[in-house]
Amino acid sequence: MDIRHTIIKDKLFFSLLTAAGIVTLYSISAINYLLFHCIVEFAAIAIALSLFLIAWNVKERTDNCSLVYLGIAYFFVSVLDLAHTLSYKGMNIFDYDYYASDLWVAARYMQSISLLIFFIFPKARRRFFYETVFGIYFCVTCFLMASIYYWKIFPVCFIEGTGQTDFKIFSEYIICGILILSLLPLHWNRKLFDRTVLKFLFWSVFFTIASEFSFSLYKDIFKLVSFYLIYKAIIENSLRQPFNLIFKELKEK
Secondary structure, three states: OHHHHHHHHHHHHHHHHHHHHHHHHHHHHHHOHHHHHHHHHHHHHHHHHHHHHHHHHOOOOOOOHHHHHHHHHHHHHHHHHHHHHHOOOOOOOOOOOOHHHHHHHHHHHHHHHHHHHHHHOOOOOOOOOHHHHHHHHHHHHHHHHHHHHOOOOOOOOEEOOOEEOHHHHHHHHHHHHHHHHHHHHHHHOHHHEOHHHHHHHHHHHHHHHHHHOOOHHHHHHHHHHHHHHHHHHHHHHHHHOOHHHHEHHHHOO
């Protein structure tokens, strides 16, 4: 009874805290949208970095390479998201206000493709060279940023006075298509996941898709929610229980 009471109390506290956070963020967005955008983006970046740090530090003690891979992928997604935040209109750091849209698209492509790969190989045992994977993502990220900032060959995603370009709109459909496609291997491999983890992963994909078709305010909120659900699925579970217990198959060993 005491344990059940504690669980209910914790859930109630979390619900109240979440409600207060939403109200606070909404109030900030009404006063200063740029501040709201920075807070939400930095929160999502912090979650992604936490995922990477935990995954990287247990890479020698886990047989599951896929989780380490996901941590590496989200680290570089966070790098692109950081560049997106610093390039946002009003930050006045770069000479062009619309790099942010290009970086958003690049980050979402990387995120969606990485999730698809993770769901296809959720229990990879064969050890790979993590440094090689890190190096590949590093090179891809550098190429994307150079193509946007230096070479300026990345397709333009926003034109002042016109709005979103066809490439930006088409890319959002492609990204959503990749995310929807990723749900198939997630469903096929559902028995390999703990039920709670599976639920969090599914809803993370759902909110990532929702963020692609939302207006600015909700786009940022949905993205933060999707990153938080990844946190719930991977980080929190790996802290509360041994890293290898995330998957059912590993629990049975």
